[in-house]
Amino acid sequence: xxxxxxxxxxxxxxxxxxILYYIIAAMSTCLISxxxxxxxxxxxxxxxxxxxxxxxxxxxxxxLQKTKYSNYLxxxxxxxxxxxFPYLQFNLGERDFYLQVENExxxxxxxxFQALFIPDTSxxxxxxxxxxxxxQKIRRVRTSKGGFxxxxxxxxxxxxxxxxxxxxxxNPVKWMPDCGKFFESSIIYSFINTCNNWTxxxxxxxxxxxxxxxxFSFGVLFFLSKGN
Numbered sequence: 001x002x003x004x005x006x007x008x009x010x011x012x013x014x015x016x017x018x019i020l021y022y023i024i025a026a027m028s029t030c031l032i033s034x035x036x037x038x039x040x041x042x043x044x045x046x047x048x049x050x051x052x053x054x055x056x057x058x059x060x061x062x063x064l065q066k067t068k069y070s071n072y073l074x075x076x077x078x079x080x081x082x083x084x085f086p087y088l089q090f091n092l093g094e095r096d097f098y099l100q101v102e103n104e105x106x107x108x109x110x111x112x113f114q115a116l117f118i119p120d121t122s123x124x125x126x127x128x129x130x131x132x133x134x135x136q137k138i139r140r141v142r143t144s145k146g147g148f149x150x151x152x153x154x155x156x157x158x159x160x161x162x163x164x165x166x167x168x169x170x171n172p173v174k175w176m177p178d179c180g181k182f183f184e185s186s187i188i189y190s191f192i193n194t195c196n197n198w199t200x201x202x203x204x205x206x207x208x209x210x211x212x213x214x215x216f217s218f219g220v221l222f223f224l225s226k227g228n
Contacts, residue, residue: 022191022215030219032212039207042142046151046206047087048199048224049129050137055199055220056091057155058129064088069152075167076126079178085128089180090155092198094189095121098182122189123170124159127180139224147207154205158198160184196220 047058064072076088131138143151159167160183168184187198194215203210203220211219 026213026215026219030211030214030216030222033209033223034204034212035207035209039143039147041144043145044148045140045142046148047131048139048141048203048220049089049131049134050139050217050221052137053217054091054093055196055217056089057151057199057202058087058089058131059152060087062086063148067149067152069156076181078128078180081179082128085130085179087129087131089127089129091125091127092122092158092185092187092189092195093125094195095123098123098125119188119190122185122187124183124185125180126183137221139221141203141206141208141224143206143208147205151202151206154202158185158187160186191215 044063045060046063049056049058061073064070072088161167170182170184187193189195192215196217196219197213197215200210200214200220203224209223211222214220214222
């Protein structure tokens with residue numbers, strides 16, 4: 001009995017230390033910036049959104065029409081009201097978490113633990129978006145055309161595709177609104193590579209100043225001024 005108690009105490013203590021070290025590392029690296037040199041030309045704009053837990057990248061449909069990613073406007077058609085939304089929103093999430101959690105009532109310890117500590121496949125949720133009607137925190141970010149292309153290349157490579165380069169849409173999820181769909185992703189989700197770190201990496205690719213690494217939403221927004 002004493003041996004079991006000692007083992008449990010060691011296990012709980014080890015988990016506590018791992019979580020503590022994780023938080024310290026996350027807090028430290030989000031304060032270290034990359035891309036410190038100002039962007040030479042700020043030709044284009046994209047949006048970073050946050051609900052204080054999760055962040056995403058939003059791109060103007062009009063802007064996409066002028067790039068090699070104009071096919072997105074055909075690939076990501078969701079409903080008869082697509083034209084009412086000026087942006088596409090790109091979100092990464094852990095597969096089971098995305099498919100099983102409709103609202104806060106669906107959150108369980110096992111789902112949160114799995115999403116954070118057990119590496120798993122991820123999904124990309126792409127939806128229509130209107131920043132004027134959103135309650136999320138909005139950061140409008142400007143970068144060069146080259147930086148924007150690199151960011152879009154990273155986002156595009158995050159999609160899993162078949163041999164014909166088709167994006168793999170999964171079966172409809174009944175609780176998800178009709179303004180978006182889930183797609184298979186090539187990204188492995190883990191406590192190192194969270195949804196927020198995915199967003200942060202996309203910002204890095206754009207050449208805009210951002211955190212070295214951050215699993216949390218506040219780290220994504222830390223270097224993005226409201227008037228960027």
